[in-house]
Amino acid sequence: MHKDKEGIYAAVYDVVRCIPSGRVTSYGAIAAAIGAASGARLVGYAMNFSHNETPPVPAHRVVNSKGLLTGKFHFSPPELMAELLEAEGINVTDNKVQNFAAVFWNPLTELDINRVA
DNA sequence: CTTTTGACTACCT
DNA sequence: GAGGTAGCCAAAA
Structure with missing residues (x-):
């Protein structure tokens, strides 16, 4: 279901x-979930095209490893991401996700990509 | 086929 | 603690 011929983007x-x-979640976590652990930048790059993808992806839920809204400036109104x-239900202050560890969603664990038999 | 870029991450200064 | 550089992979030109 992942890493289809479509490319890493679809994943x-x-x-x-x-x-x-x-x-x-963080770009690195997604990258690791799709098998491109070293390609965190690819995730962000893919998100750049996500605005034209269907169905639209909740890119506002994707932040960097520090919980910072690095890509907020790529939204129509930059503040839209925080909004x-x-x-x-996430507290965002100073372009940063508060209580990041509590709202962090690990695709490797929550989504269970590894499919441990 | 080579070069550039990109919403990242980690290490080093 | 903050800032800068290097490394990483993938796709478009």
Whole structure:
């Protein structure tokens, strides 16, 4: 279901869309979930195209490893990302996700990609 | 086929 | 503690 011939992009979109409401994840975590652990930048690059993808992916739920809204400037209104996150129930202050560890959603663990038999 | 870029991450200064 | 550089992979030009 992941890493289809479509490319890593489809895999990224798939994982991001699997992020439950009120949760956030890091690019590196997604990259690791799709098998491109070293390609965290690829995830971000894929997110750049996510605005035109269907169904649209909740890119606002994707932050960097520090919980910082690095890509907020790529949204139509940069503040939209924080607005959406707060709408999800996540506290965002100073472009940073508060209580990041609590709202962090690990695709490797929650989504159980490894499929441990 | 070579070069550039990109919403990252980690290490080093 | 903060800032800068290097490394990483993948896709578009």
